[in-house]
Amino acid sequence: MKDPIAFVHEMSWDDLSEAARKQVELNILDLIGVGAGGMTTRLSGIVRTHAHVEFGGNIPMLFDGRTASASGMALAAGMTIDALDGHDGFNPAKGHIGAPLFPAVLAVGHEAKTSGRAFLEAIAMGYEFGARVSVAQHATVPDYHTSGSWGAVTAAAASARLLGLDRDLTRHAVGIAEYHGPRSQMMRCIDHPTMLKDGAGWGAMSGVSAVKLACSGFTGAPAITVEQATEHWDDLGDRWYVLEQYYKPYPVCxxxxxxxxxxxxxxxxxxxxxxxxxxxxxxxxxxxxxxxxxxxxxxxxxxxxxxxxxxxxxxxxxxxxxxxxxxxxxxxxxxxxxxxxxxxxxxxxxxxxxxxxxxxxxxxxxxxxxxxSDWQEPKWDHTAPPTEAELRAKFHALADPVLGPVAAKEIEDTLANLAVLPLSSLSDQLLRPIKASTTIGSAA
CATH class of the missing domain: 3.30.1330.120 (2-methylcitrate dehydratase PrpD)
Structure with missing residues (x-):
């Protein structure tokens, strides 16, 4: 068996092919666009106010500017992205890796003042870790839980990497996240749709909280899906699941x-x-x-x-x-x-x-x-993926009306060069409030 805990910290940006590195960039861009679109929902407004009031801290929230703790910011960003069902997904997981992963890494990375390369590596690692932990969970528990459940474990692993936790603390962090992550019933929300959605925000919050607890000496190892479901980790580092995500042309299930x-x-x-x-x-x-x-x-x-x-x-x-x-x-x-x-x-x-x-x-x-009709599959599966131009056009269709085309283009350009920049060059743009000026084309 490959060692998942070692992989959390040892995987390098250089291990990825050029195609995989480009897909990480496009996945992040897609998540940012969906997050911008999600800002227009009542769900997002409610959860951002909740995070600001109940999760005290000094980290600005996504496109909001009001502050919360890292856990609160991850909650608000994850639920804002999840508020518009347009983010990437992974067929075997019946869910979404990026929606709980990206908010946690953004919150922890911004707080830790990390580099852009370290942020990209954490996201890339998270897609590989998340793909396998999701399948491991579905294979080892009887109920169909939301993405936030195994997404919490993924968020904890990526956050542990960013903070440089040692092996023992990382084991405890992912164990806490697995135990306390939102084992929410997906089909209940399918039968009775509400603002609960796919649990992405709660998963991001649980993952960040798990790392913070582990750093304080709170114990929680082992994570069963990581350390005991060994058959799901054998291709770690050999098969790159970031290249096997699907994308949504339409913001519905x-x-x-x-x-x-x-x-x-x-x-x-x-x-x-x-x-x-x-x-x-x-x-x-x-x-x-x-x-x-x-x-x-x-x-x-x-x-x-x-x-x-x-x-x-x-x-x-x-x-x-x-x-x-x-x-x-x-x-x-x-x-x-x-x-x-x-x-x-x-x-x-x-x-x-x-x-x-x-x-x-x-x-x-x-x-x-x-x-x-004949039997039909959804558009933009990984077997017939969208082009880079199509994903960029989708980003602008979602982001431009909310952020303004100038601000959206600045985000796109910064992300394209993030491997040689500090994360703050991107996060400062994402974590400032939407102003009236942005909607008419100014990046002020």
Whole structure:
């Protein structure tokens, strides 16, 4: 077995291929863009105020400027990113490595005044550690927990690296994080969507808190998923999972995106309008069928629905954050079309999940015609990834309206050169408040 604790501290930026280093940069950029988009949600506003009031400290929060502790800042940033379901993910984990990892590393790295290279190395290590600990947890516990659960262990490992903890303290940090991380029930939030989401913020907070506790002498080793689930760590340092993440063109649950693509393909091929549709039947895997929210009343319900995003895609030809905002859920045309969707579980899709998220769609129009799609996968899986230009365009589509195009471009340019800069050159931009001037193109 490879030694995961040794890997936490020994992996180097130089160990990665050029492609892997570029993907780390793009993953961070994508997370920043999703975080900017998440700032517009009620969820983010509530949790940022909570972190400022209840987690006293001197670290500015993401795009806010008010301060909190490192743990509080990680909580607020993680939940802000998680507030808009558009961040990268890892199919075997049924979840997201970056959303709990990035906020923890940003908070701890900013507090420790680390270098940009050290920050990038911690993120790169975290993707490799997080991929394996996620699969280990899913293989060793009966319930399907949110990304924040194993994300807490990942956040602790990356934070321990940044702070230079020795082997013993690192073992205790990841052990504390595994024990106290949010073992939150993912399918409960699928069945009853609320602001709880995928636990990313709580995972980031738990990971940072675990490291702080370990540094104070609090014990917690071993982490079972790290030290006892040995079969999941054998390819550590040989296979680079940062190159096997998926990306989201649309800010809704990944499970809804294959039906969206299939429906839009049918519409483009057969040239019917949304108003021509009589009925929509979607065949897919069990978990996607449970995204049973045809009439959402807020963005959390819209993001954890299959039928509503499919209706948006058929009416608008796309889906943006504005299309699943609280106000947008009141759109009568989309609500009406969403009510015409029937969801069915299919053995083919169940057998492929979670490595593949398959769906096929049959649309019947008012003139009695039926159009049947092939089995469809979501767009931008790692087997057919987005181009660098597409990910950069996604970042600007999310960030420019919130931060302003000048500020967004400065973040993008700084990140591209971060390996030879101090982290503060980036974090100072991310941790200042959004001002009115930024929305009209000034980086002030």
């Amino acid at each position: 990944r499970w809804a995106q294959a039906p969206m693509e299939a429906a839009m393909t049918l519409q483009a091929t057969h040239s019917f309008e949304a108003s021509d549709i009589e009925a929509i039947e979607i065949e897919t895997f069990h978990e996607s069928v449970r995204l049973a929210m045809p009439h959402p009343t807020n963005t959390e319900e819209a993001q954890y629905s299959t039928s509503f995003p499919v209706a948006v895609a058929l009416v608008r030809g796309d889906l943006t954050p504005q299309d699943i905002s609280d106000e947008a859920t009141e759109d009568a045309e989309i609500q009406s079309l969403s009510s015409k969707v029937t969801m069915r579980e299919h053995d083919v899709a169940n057998a492929a999940f979670p490595v593949q998220r398959l769906a096929r769609v049959c649309i019947q129009t008012r003139d009695g015609k039926k159009y049947q």
